[in-house]
Amino acid sequence: MLSKVRASALDALADVPDGATVMVGGFGNAGMPMELVDALIEQGATDLTIVSNNAGNGTTGLAALLAAGRVRKVICSFPRQTDSFVFDELYRAGKVELELVPQGNLVERIRAAGAGIGGFFTPTGYGTPLADGKESRVIDGRGFVLEYPIHADVALIKGRLADRWGNMVFRKTARNFGPIMASAAKISVAQVEEIVELGALDPEAIALPGIFVSRVVAVGKHAARSAA
Amino acid sequence: MSHTPPKYVAWTRDQMAARIANDIEDGAVVNIGIGMPELVADHLSPNKEILLHSENGILGMGPRPAADAVDPDLINAGKQPVTLLDGGAFFDHSLSFAMMRGGHLDIAILGAFQVAENGDIANWSTGKPGAIPAVGGAMDLVVGARQVFVMMEHLTKDGQSKLVHRCTYPLTGLGCVTRVYTDLAVLDVTADGFAVRELCQGLSLDALQSLSGLTLAAA
Numbered sequence: 096m097l098s099k100v101r102a103s104a105l106d107a108l109a110d111v112p113d114g115a116t117v118m119v120g121g122f123g124n125a126g127m128p129m130e131l132v133d134a135l136i137e138q139g140a141t142d143l144t145i146v147s148n149n150a151g152n153g154t155t156g157l158a159a160l161l162a163a164g165r166v167r168k169v170i171c172s173f174p175r176q177t178d179s180f181v182f183d184e185l186y187r188a189g190k191v192e193l194e195l196v197p198q199g200n201l202v203e204r205i206r207a208a209g210a211g212i213g214g215f216f217t218p219t220g221y222g223t224p225l226a227d228g229k230e231s232r233v234i235d236g237r238g239f240v241l242e243y244p245i246h247a248d249v250a251l252i253k254g255r256l257a258d259r260w261g262n263m264v265f266r267k268t269a270r271n272f273g274p275i276m277a278s279a280a281k282i283s284v285a286q287v288e289e290i291v292e293l294g295a296l297d298p299e300a301i302a303l304p305g306i307f308v309s310r311v312v313a314v315g316k317h318a319a320r321s322a323a
Numbered sequence: 324m325s326h327t328p329p330k331y332v333a334w335t336r337d338q339m340a341a342r343i344a345n346d347i348e349d350g351a352v353v354n355i356g357i358g359m360p361e362l363v364a365d366h367l368s369p370n371k372e373i374l375l376h377s378e379n380g381i382l383g384m385g386p387r388p389a390a391d392a393v394d395p396d397l398i399n400a401g402k403q404p405v406t407l408l409d410g411g412a413f414f415d416h417s418l419s420f421a422m423m424r425g426g427h428l429d430i431a432i433l434g435a436f437q438v439a440e441n442g443d444i445a446n447w448s449t450g451k452p453g454a455i456p457a458v459g460g461a462m463d464l465v466v467g468a469r470q471v472f473v474m475m476e477h478l479t480k481d482g483q484s485k486l487v488h489r490c491t492y493p494l495t496g497l498g499c500v501t502r503v504y505t506d507l508a509v510l511d512v513t514a515d516g517f518a519v520r521e522l523c524q525g526l527s528l529d530a531l532q533s534l535s536g537l538t539l540a541a542a
Contacts, residue, residue: 122379122380122398122402122416123398123402124395124402125379125395125396125397125398125402126396172457172458172459172460173457173458173459174455174456174457175455175456175457176402176457179455182455183455186455187453187455193456195456195457195458196458197458197459197460197461197462197463198378198416198420198458198459198460198463199420199423199424199460199462199463200462200463202416202417202420203417203420206417217424218424218466218467219424219462219463219466219467220462221466221496221497222494222496222497223462223493223494223495223496223497224448224493224494225458225462238497265413266396267394267396267397267407267413268377268379268380268381268396268397268398268413269396270380270413270414270415271379271380271415271416272415272416273415274415274417275415275416275417302415
């Protein structure tokens, strides 16, 4: 029987090694797999490279992982936010490395890793400091920059529902990076509100087929969702 | 050096936003950037159907919800709560940036630190040491949208023109801005530099040229 269901978030992350590259879904807190990040903090892996759109908000989730001194490098598009003080302080103190990537290049590099693409030419960033040192090419009169895939050891994502084969549906703008990151990691771990029976998900509505999901954990409804 | 008080009346931010909203055609697909451009949404005519795109996976974004209807899973690019219009859709980041980069958006409206007369834009970093750089989706929007509108004050707080011959801040994109809306004027970017479409009340083309330090064409 094929079942990707794990008993707990900690259980699902037991084998994350030190030095791992970890993708973390979410755009701000929408789609942020908060329980999985908490479990990663508890699990203890360190010297991590984090790939995520932002670099933590407030003092929870990614910010807590950073504050615990477990992150060597952040690859993201938008670290600076009104409540990104944990990252800001570490960055200014030289305690965390930053690779800033335009958001569309970030998602396309992740997509390329999952889709088996060796690199791609994108117009985004051409002629800017974020393309410094990168190969470029003029194609049909337009400038493009060569970008390479970003692979991960582990992806942590959040969905609404999953079945035991790992098929998933998402909720509103919490989908964002989730399905793409799941395709780009050796082990992709999903937290969902609830695990449903095979056949309960509408096959036309499955936004992430189970082939891309290694492990699933049910965490119940997040407190932040209660207002909905 | 003698100072004479300006005789012109600069547009308010709401008046700037209203001008932009008025120039958006019925049926257009538009991405409104974070910051000053957010005001444009408040001025869109109910008589036009304008589809708002948000980079985090919304087409057909609606206004902010009532306080008791806030949903943390439904936010805009500025991470503020929004709603979805009937006919709206959600999608993942890859598809969202395909819309942006792939030339499917009619208009992107952004703020900027500087716009150059060759259409270059600088809006993501002042390059100051110690500043935390952040770029988000700006570089994708400027290369991909069919028209790129910039909404910004004409002058910095210390009176420097934000319209420039060539940008001195780190670039966001090359030759991509099509129109600039400032508190003093509306200008098109043409092959020959800026062309003035409209001036605020009491401002002459000569006075605007003097403030901008640039030669400007009358449209």
